């Protein structure tokens with residue numbers, strides 16, 4: 254039985270908490286024993302809603318050892334791994350601490366604020382011979398996994414063009430408003446758009462160059478809307494993100510349209526449809542479970558079986574941050590091409 258500690262139970266941490274509760278019900282051999290959050294109110298169930306429906310209405314926190322200090326939790330608990338759902342500016346520091354204590358680490362995306370911090374995390378994992386995985390959950394998301402299989406197998410030929418969009422209501426729920434503080438989150442580019450950057454990196458590898466335009470709306474938040482063209486030899490690739498929809502009724506959406514030589518995949522409104530060119534469209538059968546659930550299972554299984562983290566390995570997720578930072582530089586220079 255693996256013993257886990259969860260650090261941060263804000264919007265995303267609660268999503269993870271639900272998965273531990275579900276896995277326990279399923280008899281999966283992982284036990285969440287400790288939770289740490291600096292904000293004690295969270296242990297009384299005082300949460301702000303995010304842009305997705307994560308988190309149950311009520312939690313029984315009495316069954317966990319509760320901490321408000323990360324060091325104290327790492328000192329007192331005998332854990333196998335920690336699951337870090339802290340604000341991004343704390344990812345590197347908390348990850349390195351836990352790895353140096355001999356724990357494996359699953360850390361939420363984005364890996365960190367810059368490639369240097371990512372490298373420090375990788376160095377600590379290697380020095381301590383521990384597993385490090387970043388929660389780039391789209392790599393475990395059934396619709397995106399299906400897309401990846403089509404790209405790799407060339408079932409519909411090569412990719413001709415690809416478009417990705419994600420966007421949601423303005424994130425106003427975060428701890429001390431860190432999400433709308435550029436130095437802490439990297440703005441929409443590093444926080445939300447990074448999912449599509451990571452997908453493009455995973456599907457197609459590093460582009461030759463990027464050109465990005467961005468727009469700031471909220472004071473001090475960095476870019477709140479971005480659009481990037483990724484330059485590859487034979488593909489037209491673009492991704493956009495926008496969190497300026499300042500209306501809580503909207504929620505969140507993510508979309509892709511990928512045209513292959515012999516077919517098109519379209520994912521929108523939560524439904525993936527395949528359009529073989531000249532054939533009949535169909536909705537493919539997909540794996541069960543959310544990307545969050547599947548990523549936690551993958552990570553814990555890799556610990557139990559002592560197998561390498563291959564799907565979201567830390568070097569690849571660091572490359573995602575390098576690409577995202579190049580996009581930021583391009584946006585800062587009004588769309589100038591940045592070579593990678």
Ligand SMILES: NC(=O)c1ccc[n+]([C@@H]2O[C@H](COP(=O)([O-])OP(=O)(O)OC[C@H]3O[C@@H](n4cnc5c(N)ncnc54)[C@H](O)[C@@H]3O)[C@@H](O)[C@H]2O)c1
Pocket residue numbers: 260261262263264265266289290291292295303321322323338339340341343361362363388390426427428444
């Ligand atoms: N994979 C996804 O789809 C997804 C979605 C949303 C957020 N995220 C990521 O999850 C992470 C958390 O985002 P969020 O939206 O949950 O933010 P949040 O502000 O809602 O939650 C952060 C939590 O960390 C706690 N915290 C802050 N400083 C702390 C400290 N020093 N010690 C202990 N606890 C501390 C806060 O009290 C809060 O409960 C971010 O990296 C974000 O990018 C991922």
